[in-house]
Amino acid sequence: xxxxxxxxxxxxxxxxxxxxxxxxxxxxxxxxxxxxxxxxxxxxxxxxxxxxxxxxxxxxxxxxxxxxxxxxxxxxxxxxxxxxxxxxxxxxxxxxxxxxxxxxxxxxxxxxxxxxxxxxxxxxxxxxxxxxxxxxxxxxxxxxxxxxxxxxxxxxxxxxxxxxxxxxxxxxxxxxxxxxxxxxxxxxxxxxxxxxxxxxxxxxxxxxxxxxxxxxxxxxxxxxxxxxxxxxxxxxxxxxxxxxxxxxxxxxxxxxxxxxxxxxxxxxxxxxxxxxxxxxxxxxxxxxxxxxxxxxxxxxxxxxxxxxxxxxxxxx
Amino acid sequence: xxxxxxxxxxxxxxxxxxxxxxxxxxxxxxxxxxxxxxxxxxxxxxxxxxxxxxxxxxxxxxxxxxxxxxxxxxxxxxxxxxxxxxxxxxxxxxxxxxxxxxxxxxxxxxxxxxxxxxxxxxxxxxxxxxxxxxxxxxxxxxxxxxxxxxxxxxxxxxxxxxxxxxxxxxxxxxxxxxxxxxxxxxxxxxxxxxxxxxxxxxxxxxxxxxxxxxxxxxxxxxxxxxxxxxxxxxxxxxxxxxxxxxxxxxxxxxxxxxxxxxxxxxxxxxxxxxxxxxx
Numbered sequence: 039x040x041x042x043x044x045x046x047x048x049x050x051x052x053x054x055x056x057x058x059x060x061x062x063x064x065x066x067x068x069x070x071x072x073x074x075x076x077x078x079x080x081x082x083x084x085x086x087x088x089x090x091x092x093x094x095x096x097x098x099x100x101x102x103x104x105x106x107x108x109x110x111x112x113x114x115x116x117x118x119x120x121x122x123x124x125x126x127x128x129x130x131x132x133x134x135x136x137x138x139x140x141x142x143x144x145x146x147x148x149x150x151x152x153x154x155x156x157x158x159x160x161x162x163x164x165x166x167x168x169x170x171x172x173x174x175x176x177x178x179x180x181x182x183x184x185x186x187x188x189x190x191x192x193x194x195x196x197x198x199x200x201x202x203x204x205x206x207x208x209x210x211x212x213x214x215x216x217x218x219x220x221x222x223x224x225x226x227x228x229x230x231x232x233x234x235x236x237x238x239x240x241x242x243x244x245x246x247x248x249x250x251x252x253x254x255x256x257x258x259x260x261x262x263x264x265x266x267x268x269x270x271x272x273x274x275x276x277x278x279x280x281x282x283x284x285x286x287x288x289x290x291x292x293x294x295x296x297x298x299x300x301x302x303x304x305x306x307x308x309x310x311x312x313x314x315x316x317x318x319x320x321x322x323x324x325x326x327x328x329x330x331x332x333x334x335x336x337x338x339x340x341x342x343x344x345x346x347x348x349x350x351x352x353x354x
Numbered sequence: 355x356x357x358x359x360x361x362x363x364x365x366x367x368x369x370x371x372x373x374x375x376x377x378x379x380x381x382x383x384x385x386x387x388x389x390x391x392x393x394x395x396x397x398x399x400x401x402x403x404x405x406x407x408x409x410x411x412x413x414x415x416x417x418x419x420x421x422x423x424x425x426x427x428x429x430x431x432x433x434x435x436x437x438x439x440x441x442x443x444x445x446x447x448x449x450x451x452x453x454x455x456x457x458x459x460x461x462x463x464x465x466x467x468x469x470x471x472x473x474x475x476x477x478x479x480x481x482x483x484x485x486x487x488x489x490x491x492x493x494x495x496x497x498x499x500x501x502x503x504x505x506x507x508x509x510x511x512x513x514x515x516x517x518x519x520x521x522x523x524x525x526x527x528x529x530x531x532x533x534x535x536x537x538x539x540x541x542x543x544x545x546x547x548x549x550x551x552x553x554x555x556x557x558x559x560x561x562x563x564x565x566x567x568x569x570x571x572x573x574x575x576x577x578x579x580x581x582x583x584x585x586x587x588x589x590x591x592x593x594x595x596x597x598x599x600x601x602x603x604x605x606x607x608x609x610x611x612x613x614x615x616x617x618x619x620x621x622x623x624x625x626x627x628x629x630x631x632x633x
Binding site for chain 1: 378387451476504564598616620
């Protein structure tokens with residue numbers, strides 16, 4: 039498109055420059071709201087929180103520079119911090135794989151051309167839509183309580199189960215269950231990915247006598263691997279930030295006995311209950327680094343298991 | 355039904371129906387419990403109330419500290435509506451700039467936008483709070499609404515960029531030949547064609563704002579400004595544990611708009627996730 043104007047303007051320099059100026063002006067005018075937001079509410083605050091992480095700041099007095107003290111305190115003197123980090127890792131490593139496995143399994147079943155696909159998809163998707171809200175967390179707390187729906191259901195099979203909400207050793211499982219229950223959005227993405235795999239590949243494989251299991255391992259998984267990567271990264275990043283479910287199903291202060299003291303909750307309490315804004319900022323940066331490292335690891339590993347259809351992949 | 359159901363097909367149906375029932379049961383149970391007397395919520399696993407009552411709704415609706423749930427609903431709707439307007443305008447402007455205009459530094463800013471996509475909100479949380487605090491905006495709707503007018507939800511910018519890139523470039527070219535400027539191309543040609551992307555953006559902005567708990571909890575302190583989710587949270591504290599009925603009733607009220615909107619716009623939602631998820 040630019041080739042025509044390019045030839046014409048080569049000889050006439052001035053209008054070209056003016057046109058470029060006008061083009062840039064228009065571009066930046068359209069981009070202006072985003073630019074303001076980016077500087078004032080994204081990159082500015084990010085740098086500000088980096089600065090605050092080296093200070094002691096309670097919003098009443100000016101921030102006082104204390105160097106690495108927040109960070110050393112975190113990793114050497116703050117048992118609650120270490121606990122919250124461990125708990126969050128436990129949550130991420132339990133909920134993300136379970137969620138993805140469920141999402142993929144159900145997507146594969148639904149993809150086999152069942153009747154009423156639309157209805158099933160709706161039923162499976164609704165929990166993802168509602169699951170993040172306080173309302174469902176409230177219901178969840180009731181369902182998994184000692185005399186709740188879930189234990190009554192287990193009673194039918196004569197299983198004597200603990201109180202999944204009041205018991206500190208079990209409450210994380212009810213929170214993980216709430217997360218896994220919301221596998222629908224990942225499932226919809228898997229379904230869209232499965233639709234793009236041409237049916238002829240399977241037909242050819244069937245003609246060659248390739249078993250169903252091998253078809254799944256050698257055709258479905260490799261061709262779906264970019265979608266798996268996407269879902270894995272997205273689920274991981276959001277799981278590290280778990281807050282509402284723990285806040286509502288627990289007591290909002292990390293209890294019972296710190297069993298719901300997830301990283302985000304501890305950060306929130308540090309910042310907005312104890313008004314230790316410097317420490318909370320330091321925690322936010324540690325979180326950013328942790329999420330960054332894990333995302334980098336996943337992306338680095340992806341060259342061994344994600345297949346981009348460039349014909350170079352030799353494993354399959 | 356088809357008579358010759360082969361066994362594996364039947365098996366798949368059974369699996370899908372069983373899991374589906376488990377998936378939807380908590381939601382149905384919440385709705386049915388909201389019509390049951392308190393004693394029955396604890397004793398009955400079933401969905402059909404033995405004795406039907408509306409008293410949970412009457413009790414729950416009273417809200418807290420003199421502000422009814424109706425008041426909280428209105429607050430939630432105001433915030434969500436303003437957020438939708440803000441996101442649609444600001445994200446579409448940015449998306450048009452990225453997808454259709456040509457200016458120095460475009461690629462750089464685009465990659466910056468992609469970077470913000472994966473940023474955990476905690477990193478900006480505290481300085482943002484301090485900023486809004488110095489503006490005197492804490493305990494108003496402004497911190498929840500104003501950022502939406504600055505295209506900070508990069509997800510929707512990306513969604514619209516992809517949608518606009520899918521529109522034929524010839525439209526713009528012929529409009530330019532006819533003497534249209536960039537603004538007219540944006541407002542008269544691109545935006546009307548972007549309706550599906552705008553609907554997806556609106557629905558998800560509505561959901562995210564409606565379900566938002568963290569932001570609303572930090573910025574809204576007085577019961578007069580409480581939203582549905584904050585009201586619900588306060589209801590847990592203020593009601594005795596035996597009064598689960600009204601909690602179930604108000605939880606049902608809180609999720610009702612989400613479900614209704616989903617049933618109306620299902621197609622856009624599913625397409626929205628599928629397309630943005632993949633490309």
